């Protein structure tokens with residue numbers, strides 16, 4: 001019988017569940033990672049297993065909202081049946097960072113997946129996502145798939161555009177296997193969000209990396225299956241204990257952060273920030289100001305034209321956004 005039905009049959013499900021488990025909870029606190037919240041329970045990964053955890057009284061009263069990726073201290077307890085491991089969450093470990101959309105915590109990196117061709121890379125979207133990542137204190141990683149479809153020169157052109165940013169760049173092909181080891185290494189032991197338009201090869205890439213990806217929610221996802229379209233949910237995949245990947249649609253319509261100010265934007269372009277101290281004005285926005293080191297670097301080819309053009313487009317957007325508030 002599913003947990004949901006159990007609850008229905010019982011007038012005071014939460015209390016009963018706590019009584020059932022409280023006597024059996026481990027003394028030791030373990031640090032685990034929240035994979036998913038579902039139906040009032042949180043699924044905590046710890047030491048290769050998944051624990052269905054309830055919240056202890058104080059967290060429930062405080063209405064603490066846990067996110068996938070959250071680290072928590074929990075006690076291991078008895079599961080609802082022999083197949084389920086249970087537990088109770090005691091405490092949230094302070095977050096390193098937190099995204100609102102998709103709602104996840106403690107991200108290590110945003111993997112921006114594009115195809116080198118079919119479809120051609122959308123540099124505006126890539127740069128928008130790098131701004132978004134850095135605003136949220138997450139490292140952007142650029143991954144270009146379908147390397148088999150273009151020449152080495154085409155790859156080098158992209159590598160040149162992004163080299164001054166310092167962002168990690170990987171080229172790969174799920175067809176030839178080129179670069180797949182590099183992608184694996186880049187994901188290993190980290191919590192990544194994978195962003196990319198459909199058709200760039202997300203599913204092919206995940207398959208190429210491993211056939212052992214698990215929908216991190218296990219059984220829960222099956223129950224979720226029916227109602228999947230109703231929730232704005234994150235799909236979390238797990239390769240091993242510490243390698244997590246959230247796949248999320250909807251990044252292509254991303255707007256710039258609402259509270260991003262115009263003077264902050266250029267700081268999210270690392271190759272601009274590195275030159276700011278050489279601009280005549282400390283407040284230089286690298287647009288109309290004289291003696292601008294960024295515009296000089298653009299002329300020298302040390303800053304890519306596409307990066308600069310996208311910066312100006314975003315600057316316009318930020319200014320429009322400021323006006324509308």
Ligand code: GDP
Pocket residue numbers: 145146147148149172173174175176197198199200201202203204205
């Ligand atoms: P998704 O929509 O991002 O999940 O993309 P898919 O994994 O479904 O791939 C979209 C299309 O691109 C499919 O026809 C794949 O066979 C193809 N594809 C994926 N990776 C590569 C690649 O590295 N090279 C080439 N030539 N085609 C690829």
Ligand code: ZN
Pocket residue numbers: 276279280284285286287289291292293294295
């Ligand atoms: Zn400047």
